[in-house]
Amino acid sequence: MRKTVIGIIAGVVAGVVIGTTLVGPRLVLNPTPAPNAKQPPAAPAKEPVTAALPLAGTQLAGLAATRWRLAAAYNRSLPQVGELADRVETVLWRISGGGFELKAYPPGKLAPTDRILDAVAAGTVDAAFITPEALAARNTALQLFAGAPFGPSARARLAWTYFGGGRELANRMFNKLGVQALPCGALAPEAGGWFRAQVRTVEDLGGLRIRMGGLGARVMEKLGAIPKNLKAEDIFVALENGELDAVSFSMPAVDAQLKLNDMARFYYFPGWQRPATLFHLVINLDRWRALSAVRKAQLETVCGDAVRDALASSEAVQFAALKDLTAKGVVISRWPTEVMAALKAAWREVVSEENAQNPDFREVWEALTAFERDFDIWRELATY
Template sequence: MDRRSFIRKAGAAGAGAAAVATTLATPAIAQSNPKITWRLTSSFPKSLDTIYGGAEVFAKMLSEATDGNFTIQVFASGELVPGLQAADATAAGTVEASHTVAYYYWGKNPTWALGAAVPFSLNARGMNAWHYHGGGIGLFNEFLGKQGLYGLPGGNTGVQMGGWFRKEINTVADLKGLKMRIGGFAGKVIEKLGVVPQQIAGGDIYPALEKGTIDAAEWVGPYDDEKLGFQKVAPYYYYPGWWEGGPTVHLLFNKAKFEELPANYKSLVHTAAQAADANMVQKYDYVNPKAVKSLVAAGAKLRPFSQEIMLACFEKANEVYAEMEAGNADFKKIWESIKAFRKEHYLWAQVAEYNYDTFMMLQQRGSKL
């Protein structure tokens, strides 16, 4: 065989081998990164860019990690289903996923609220520690699985504000007869002190305050509250929102659809969800300082809840928990886990974090920063 003939035959053999390799490799890649398009319904309007944006961050990361093969279309509250029906739509398979807060559904079963926030529970760091390292994700998914859902933390607002009031609230007696827009589970607690809880959608809060239909309303915190202009009609801005020390915003998935995903997509869903979770609280921590100064400049009067009010609410919350634990095994199992970690979390938090933060806050007050 002459040299030229050998080269021609070797080249042809090499090309054939490459073709075979390509033919063999392509199905493997296609199987690991199949084309999937899901729809996700949010419980939030687009105007609340940080909390609504958590779902967009999640969807963007999944798309980029899979070269556009796993795409999730995000729909704002009301575009597909009403915001407070997001979990129901996901469980029913109307959509594959939702971005919502689990305590919205506490009326079905109080256990829902434990995955998000309940009065005098953990702050944002504590909730994340419990979810990711204290078995919280698994415990909550034992409950969600019964609803046909699978859930992952997908955001956190940090501790919220106590809300907007048309008059000053100094004592427990001042709460009696007060009509307040407040999230469901907290309403059950504060109702024991004479407050009349009201369930009102975000867009209807301002006119209700303006007309005096309600006397007070809680929403989220400075950045989101400023967009709604509450300081114009209810100038007293109280803190802290003891019912939402660290509310987790959940990404919920139709359980059957999630289980159909290939293993690498499931892993990416977990990774993207944890990134979206961290990103949300980081952004709120960045935008709230400027917003609270802006609100005060516009007339908001910052006020702390008195210790009398805080202690009374704490005691009533414990009464509610005792009632829940006595008659709800799912609630009892998860709440016992949270309580055990809460005790340890605040033991540690008062050592280094509290003392460092307190010192730095004193320097800020002294205009030394």
């Protein structure tokens, strides 16, 4: 299965065959999910405080209530990604019996999105829900805690984060900035991107205006592309105005709900720029240290649950989204071998530059790749 070449027979759907690869007809058949297919549940509404205090009379009843404000980096309307902060708010409220409120506010409400970390560190905001990629301006090494081009899978990343020293290394760097970070959500691999024209050679990337951010954008620049880091709400307008030739955004289920297929037809895989995404709850360091052991355990438990729920639910819905996109005429292909090789080579250049310029980046990269090398031996032995 790992070596299966994915392509698409689009004779029924789009009327073309892409190169020599064939995307299985299984994507064309049954384009909608089966009637009993389970969909990710939306976060339920919080109960009133009076209905949420089953712990009165126990040892927890003596804890002072904690009321925090949470700055979310993603709009609630953004499928899957935008729901994560609300779910954390709701589940924390429930397991604490209403004693711990982490009220989520939309982007820009509590602090400008590009100053979220400053606001949390200063204590004007208690916490923020982000991917460390958003903090690259403070330290490029922080991006590696969220995901990295050609980096480890979610399975390997979580193993490194929780039991390979990744979490401790992250907080050594985050603590210097005045915050504590908890892994608090994970997502399936992204797609490689939407393109208005086919990508057959490396030369096709030259001059290509693509929506892409983070370390992936650095890689694209090496190959002559022109990356633009646009917000989700600005992408469609940029496509309509002819300001973009391609878009790299998220997973198929998210991309489909944003209707990116209305503006671009060619959809490439894999998402080399983000094989896994790890979100973090970033907390003012003084407030974190002042929390009781019980409150810390509640936060860590809820965030661990958020990792499980978000990763499992995001993996579960991608195939149905791909079938639906195929039925709408989207051409799904794997990157040409030549292009993937060039992207990997460009990524190695970016890593070399960052390692030379930023000791923190080098430290994180060496720790991550050393763990991944050992993990890959285990993975090969354990995989049939």
